[in-house]
Amino acid sequence: MPSSNQPNANPVVADDPSVAEGQAGTEPEFTPEQLERRQRLIDAAFELGAEGGYDAVQMRDVAVTANVALATIYRNFSSKDHLLSAAMVEWTGRLRNRVAQRPPKGDTAAEQMIDVLDRACAAMARQPKLSVALIRAQSSADAGPVGGRSEVRRSIASMGDGILAHLDPEVRRDIVAVLGHVWYSNLVSWANGRSSFERVTEELARACHVLIDPYDQP
Amino acid sequence: MPSSNQPNANPVVADDPSVAEGQAGTEPEFTPEQLERRQRLIDAAFELGAEGGYDAVQMRDVAVTANVALATIYRNFSSKDHLLSAAMVEWTGRLRNRVAQRPPKGDTAAEQMIDVLDRACAAMARQPKLSVALIRAQSSADAGPVGGRSEVRRSIASMGDGILAHLDPEVRRDIVAVLGHVWYSNLVSWANGRSSFERVTEELARACHVLIDPYDQP
DNA sequence: CAGGCACGTAGAACACGTTCTATGGTGGGA
DNA sequence: TCCCACCATAGAACGTGTTCTACGTGCCTG
Numbered sequence: 336m337p338s339s340n341q342p343n344a345n346p347v348v349a350d351d352p353s354v355a356e357g358q359a360g361t362e363p364e365f366t367p368e369q370l371e372r373r374q375r376l377i378d379a380a381f382e383l384g385a386e387g388g389y390d391a392v393q394m395r396d397v398a399v400t401a402n403v404a405l406a407t408i409y410r411n412f413s414s415k416d417h418l419l420s421a422a423m424v425e426w427t428g429r430l431r432n433r434v435a436q437r438p439p440k441g442d443t444a445a446e447q448m449i450d451v452l453d454r455a456c457a458a459m460a461r462q463p464k465l466s467v468a469l470i471r472a473q474s475s476a477d478a479g480p481v482g483g484r485s486e487v488r489r490s491i492a493s494m495g496d497g498i499l500a501h502l503d504p505e506v507r508r509d510i511v512a513v514l515g516h517v518w519y520s521n522l523v524s525w526a527n528g529r530s531s532f533e534r535v536t537e538e539l540a541r542a543c544h545v546l547i548d549p550y551d552q553p
Numbered sequence: 554m555p556s557s558n559q560p561n562a563n564p565v566v567a568d569d570p571s572v573a574e575g576q577a578g579t580e581p582e583f584t585p586e587q588l589e590r591r592q593r594l595i596d597a598a599f600e601l602g603a604e605g606g607y608d609a610v611q612m613r614d615v616a617v618t619a620n621v622a623l624a625t626i627y628r629n630f631s632s633k634d635h636l637l638s639a640a641m642v643e644w645t646g647r648l649r650n651r652v653a654q655r656p657p658k659g660d661t662a663a664e665q666m667i668d669v670l671d672r673a674c675a676a677m678a679r680q681p682k683l684s685v686a687l688i689r690a691q692s693s694a695d696a697g698p699v700g701g702r703s704e705v706r707r708s709i710a711s712m713g714d715g716i717l718a719h720l721d722p723e724v725r726r727d728i729v730a731v732l733g734h735v736w737y738s739n740l741v742s743w744a745n746g747r748s749s750f751e752r753v754t755e756e757l758a759r760a761c762h763v764l765i766d767p768y769d770q771p
Numbered sequence: 772c773a774g775g776c777a778c779g780t781a782g783a784a785c786a787c788g789t790t791c792t793a794t795g796g797t798g799g800g801a
Numbered sequence: 802t803c804c805c806a807c808c809a810t811a812g813a814a815c816g817t818g819t820t821c822t823a824c825g826t827g828c829c830t831g
Contacts, residue, residue: 509763520734549767
C-alpha cells in the first residue's frame with residue numbers, strides 16, 4: 336500500500352460491536368453530494384442486481400447507471416462486494432421494518448420465531464435475483480471490513496429477543512446466535528443453488544423447534 | 554452451450570443423497586492416466602494453497618505445477634472453486650479419519666461433541682492458509698454441482714451420530730444439521746477474516762451446550 | 772490401412788474486477 | 802486573489818479466471 340488513496344471507504348460500523356465512531360475533533364463528515372453519489376451507487380446496485388443477479392452487477396454498468404466514474408465507486412467502496420454489502424445493510428433495514436410491522440403468529444416461541452423467519456424468507460423470495468446477489472456478496476472475502484452480516488445478526492437478535500424474552504438471557508443469546516448461523520448457512524446454500532427454498536424453510540423450522548422447545552416450558 | 558465439450562466435469566455425487574452412479578451399460582470409466590492427472594491437479598492445489606492461500610491457487614500455476622495444460626484443468630473441473638472443492642473432499646476425508654482415531658473426551662454428549670469439533674478446528678488451524686482456501690472455495694457459487702460441503706456435513710453426521718446415539722433419531726438428526734450450519738457459518742466467518750479462531754471455538758461450544766444439554770438427561 | 776473421435780496441448784483471446792495516469796474543477800485559507 | 806489539497810472524471814492498463822482456436826496423438830472400427 337504505497338499511497339494512501341481512498342479517503343473513507345469504510346463509513347460503517349465494525350463487526351464486533353465495540354467502539355462506534357471517530358473520537359472527537361476530526362469531523363469526517365460527508366458533503367451532500369457525496370452522500371447523494373453514494374446513494375446513487377447503492378441504488379444502481381439494487382437495480383442491476385434485481386434484474387440480473389450478482390453477475391449483472393458489473394462495476395462499469397454500476398458506474399454508468401449511477402452516473403459516476405468507475406474510479407469513483409472505489410472511492411466509496413473498497414470492492415464490488417463491499418458495495419453490495421452496503422446495499423444489503425439497507426435492504427435488511429427495510430426488511431426488518433416490514434417484518435416487525437405485524438406481531439408474529441404462533442402459540443409457542445418456536446412457532447413465532449418460525450413465522451418471523453418465514454416471512455423474511457418470503458420477502459427474499461420475492462426478489463430472488465437481488466437476494467442472491469446480496470447474499471453472495473456477503474459470503475465473499477472482501478465484503479468490506481464489516482459485512483451486512485452483522486446487520487442481519489442484529490436483526491435476528493432484535494426480533495428474537497422479543498419473542499424469547501421469557502428465557503434466561505444467556506440461553507437466549509446462544510439460541511439467537513445459533514439461529515443466526517443456521518439462517519446464514521441456509522441462505523448461502525440457497526444463493527449458490529445448492530438448496531431449495533422449501534428446504535431452507537424446512538431446516539429453519541426444525542432448528543427453531545429443536546433449539547427453543549426444550550426451554551419454552553415454564 | 555453450442556458444443557458439448559468437457560466430457561465429465563462432475564465425477565462426484567450429488568448434494569442431495571439420491572441416486573449414486575451411472576445406471577448400467579455405459580461405463581464412464583477413467584483411464585489410469587486420467588486419474589493420475591486429476592490427482593496431480595488436486596495435489597497442486599494443495600501445494601499452492603498451503604503456501605499462499607486462495608489467491609495463490611492460480612490456474613496457470615496449477616497447470617504448471619501439475620504438468621498439464623491449462624485447458625486440461627477445465628476438462629476435469631468446471632472451475633477453480635470446483636477444483637478446490639474436490640481438494641476439500643479429500644482433505645475432509647483425511648481429517649475425519651484422524652479425528653475419529655481417538656474416542657472423544659468428555660463426560661456429557663455436549664462435551665464430547667465439543668471435543669471433536671475442537672480437534673477438527675485445531676487441525677485446520679495447523680494449515681490455516683490451506684483451510685481458508687478450501688473454505689472460501691466452498692462458499693463460492695460454482696464450487697461444482699456438489700460441494701465438499703455435503704462431505705463435511707456427512708462427516709459431522711457420522712461423528713455426531715455416534716456421540717448422540719442415545720437420543721431420539723429425529724432430534725439427533727436436527728441437532729446434527731444445526732451443528733453443521735453453525736460449523737459452516739463460523740468457518741466462513743473465520744476464512745473471510747471476520748471472526749477469530751477463539752471466537753469460533755467459543756461459539757461452537759455454546760452451540761453444543763444449548764443444543765444438546767436439554768436432551769442429554771435421561 | 773483410412774477415418775474418426777476423444778482427449779491433450781500450446782497459446783491467444785476474452786471478461787470483468789481493480790488500479791493507474793493524467794486532467795479538470797471547486798472550496799477554503801494565506 | 803491566488804494557490805493548494807482534495808475529489809471526480811475519462812480512459813487506459815493490468816491480473817486472473819475462463820473460453821476459444823488450431824493442432825497433434827493414440828485408439829477403435831470399418
